[in-house]
Amino acid sequence: MQSPPPREAVTPPPRTSSAPPPAAPSPRPVERVWHALLSRLVAVVALALGAALTGPAPTAHAAAGLTRVGDFGANPGRLNMYVHRPASLPPNPAVVFALHGCTQSAQGYADHSGLPELAGRHGFLVVFAETTSANNPNKCFNWFQPGDNRRGRGEAASLRQMAAHAVSAFGADPRRTYVTGLSAGGAMTSVVLAAYPDVFRAGAVVAGLPHGCADDVLGAYACMSPGTDLTPAQWADRVRAAHPSWPGPWPRVAIWHGDRDTTVVPRNADELRDQWTALHGLPQTPSRTSVIGPNSTRHEEHLAGDGSVAVEVNRVPDIGHGTPVDPGSGAEQCGSTGAAYFPDSICSGYWITRFFGLEGSGSQPGSLPAPTGLAVTGATDTGIGLGWDPVDGAADYVVHRDGVPIATSGPASYTDTGLSAGSSHTYAVAARDAGGRAGQLSGAVTARTTGATAVCRTATNHAHVRAGRATTSGGYAHAVGSGQNMGLYNTFVTRTLKESPVGHFTLADGACP
Numbered sequence: 063m064q065s066p067p068p069r070e071a072v073t074p075p076p077r078t079s080s081a082p083p084p085a086a087p088s089p090r091p092v093e094r095v096w097h098a099l100l101s102r103l104v105a106v107v108a109l110a111l112g113a114a115l116t117g118p119a120p121t122a123h124a125a126a127g128l129t130r131v132g133d134f135g136a137n138p139g140r141l142n143m144y145v146h147r148p149a150s151l152p153p154n155p156a157v158v159f160a161l162h163g164c165t166q167s168a169q170g171y172a173d174h175s176g177l178p179e180l181a182g183r184h185g186f187l188v189v190f191a192e193t194t195s196a197n198n199p200n201k202c203f204n205w206f207q208p209g210d211n212r213r214g215r216g217e218a219a220s221l222r223q224m225a226a227h228a229v230s231a232f233g234a235d236p237r238r239t240y241v242t243g244l245s246a247g248g249a250m251t252s253v254v255l256a257a258y259p260d261v262f263r264a265g266a267v268v269a270g271l272p273h274g275c276a277d278d279v280l281g282a283y284a285c286m287s288p289g290t291d292l293t294p295a296q297w298a299d300r301v302r303a304a305h306p307s308w309p310g311p312w313p314r315v316a317i318w319h320g321d322r323d324t325t326v327v328p329r330n331a332d333e334l335r336d337q338w339t340a341l342h343g344l345p346q347t348p349s350r351t352s353v354i355g356p357n358s359t360r361h362e363e364h365l366a367g368d369g370s371v372a373v374e375v376n377r378v379p380d381i382g383h384g385t386p387v388d389p390g391s392g393a394e395q396c397g398s399t400g401a402a403y404f405p406d407s408i409c410s411g412y413w414i415t416r417f418f419g420l421e422g423s424g425s426q427p428g429s430l431p432a433p434t435g436l437a438v439t440g441a442t443d444t445g446i447g448l449g450w451d452p453v454d455g456a457a458d459y460v461v462h463r464d465g466v467p468i469a470t471s472g473p474a475s476y477t478d479t480g481l482s483a484g485s486s487h488t489y490a491v492a493a494r495d496a497g498g499r500a501g502q503l504s505g506a507v508t509a510r511t512t513g514a515t516a517v518c519r520t521a522t523n524h525a526h527v528r529a530g531r532a533t534t535s536g537g538y539a540h541a542v543g544s545g546q547n548m549g550l551y552n553t554f555v556t557r558t559l560k561e562s563p564v565g566h567f568t569l570a571d572g573a574c575p
Contacts, residue, residue, distance in 0.1 A: 126172035135223030139216040142192040157187040157234040161243030164202035168192035176396025176411040205249035206282035213257035242266035256304035264314040266414040274300025289329035297337035320381035351565025355408035430493040430501030443483040443513035456493035483513040484563025516562035518574030541567040
C-alpha cells in the first residue's frame with residue numbers, strides 16, 4: 063500500500079525560493095514532535111484519501127480553455143493568473159476567482175470544478191489563480207504564513223492585483239467580484255474576504271478554515287484537526303484586525319464541508335459560521351434549514367434584516383475532503399470526477415453561483431414594471447401558494463425563492479412544492495416580456511409551510527456536532543435552536559435530540575420512540 067500523500071491544506075514553504083522541492087519532503091524535527099503530539103490528542107490527523115474520495119469511474123470531459131495573463135501587477139506573491147472567458151459575455155460581467163487546493167493546478171480545477179460551464183451558462187468571467195511549488199512544495203496557497211495572509215502582502219496582494227486587472231483589462235464589474243476555493247484555496251478565500259472586504263463582495267469556502275486561525279505551520283495543523291474553538295466574538299475580531307479601518311458592509315459567505323472530512327475536520331464549518339455570523343450581527347442558529355441537491359445536503363441559512371442570505375452552511379453527507387461535483391447535463395449538474403478531491407455528490411458550483419446571484423446574470427433586463435399585490439394564498443406541509451396582480455404586456459413571470467429564480471409561471475399565480483414541513487421562505491416575482499427579458503422585481507413576502515414531523519436522532523455529542531445538530535463552546539455541546547447544554551463534547555456522551563420544526567433541536571432523552 064502506498065504511503066498517504068501530504069496533508070491537503072498545508073505544507074510548509076521551502077526555506078529558499080530557489081531550492082527545488084524534494085519529491086517527498088520529510089517533516090522537519092519540530093513537525094515530527096507536533097505529529098507525535100497530535101497523535102496522542104486525536105485519533106488521526108493525516109490525510110486518508112483512499113476511502114474518503116473513492117467514487118464512480120472517471121467521466122469524460124473536455125479541457126477548459128484558459129488564457130494565461132503574464133503581467134497583472136507587481137505580483138508580490140508570485141502567483142499565476144489564468145482567465146476563462148466564455149464566448150458570449152454581457153457588458154461589465156461579474157468575475158469569480160477560483161483557488162485550487164494543494165497538489166492541484168489552475169487547469170485541473172477548471173477542468174473538474176464545473177465553473178467554466180456555469181460561466182458559459184450565466185455570462186461571467188472566471189479567474190483561476192495558481193500558486194507554484196516555488197511558493198510551497200505541494201502547491202498549497204500559504205494561508206497560514208504572515209507574509210502571504212495580510213492585506214498588502216504576498217499572495218493576498220497578488221490576488222488583489224488580479225482583481226484590479228480583471229476590471230481594467232476585461233471590463234469586469236468591480237461591484238461584482240467574488241471568490242471561492244478548496245481546502246488551502248478555501249482558507250485563502252477566507253484571507254482575502256477579511257483582508258479585502260472592499261474588493262470581494264461574497265465568497266464560498268469549500269472544506270476550508272476561518273480567517274486568523276493560524277500564522278505558522280504548527281498552528282495550521284491544529285486548525286485542520288482537531289480544530290480551534292474560539293467564541294464568535296473572538297473570530298470576528300480576527301477578521302476586523304485584517305482591515306481595521308473598514309466600517310462594513312461585510313462580504314456574504316457560503317460554507318461547504320463534507321461530513322466525513324478527516325483532513326480539514328467539519329468543526330471548521332462551525333467556526334467559519336461563528337466568525338461570519340458574528341460579523342453580520344446574526345445568531346449562530348440558522349434562520350431556516352432545508353435540504354438541497356440529489357444527496358440531501360443540509361442547507362442552513364442565516365438571514366440579514368433585509369431578508370437576504372448573509373451566511374449559509376452546506377453540510378454534504380457521505381463525502382470526505384474535496385469540491386463536490388455532480389457530472390451530467392441537468393440544470394443543477396456540473397463538473398467531473400476522475401481526479402482527487404472531486405467527489406461525485408452535488409454540484410457545489412451551481413449552488414455557489416446562485417449564492418453569488420449570478421444565475422442568469424448574462425441576460426439584459428427588460429422594461430416591465432414590478433408586479434404588485436404579491437400575497438400568500440395558501441400553505442401546506444410541503445407547499446406554498448402565491449398570487450399577484452397581472453402586468454400588462456407580460457408573457458409570463460419569474461418566481462424567486464430566497465433571492466434566486468426557481469420557476470416561471472404563465473398565470474399570475476404559482477404553487478411552490480417539495481418544501482420541508484415547518485420551513486420559512488421569502489418570495490418575489492418579476493414579469494417577463496415576449497423576448498424573455500425580466501422586468502423589475504416585486505416586493506417580497508415571507509411564508510412558512512405548515513406542520514413539522516418531529517424526528518429523533520440518538521448519537522454521541524461528537525456525532526451530533528459533526529452532523530450540524532449541535533455546536534461547541536467551551537468544551538460543551540449545545541443543541542442548535544434551543545441552545546440546551548448537552549454535556550461534554552466528546553465521543554462518550556450520548557444524547558437524543560428531537561428536531562421540530564426543521565433546524566430546531568431539543569433534548570429528548572427517553573422521550574422519543
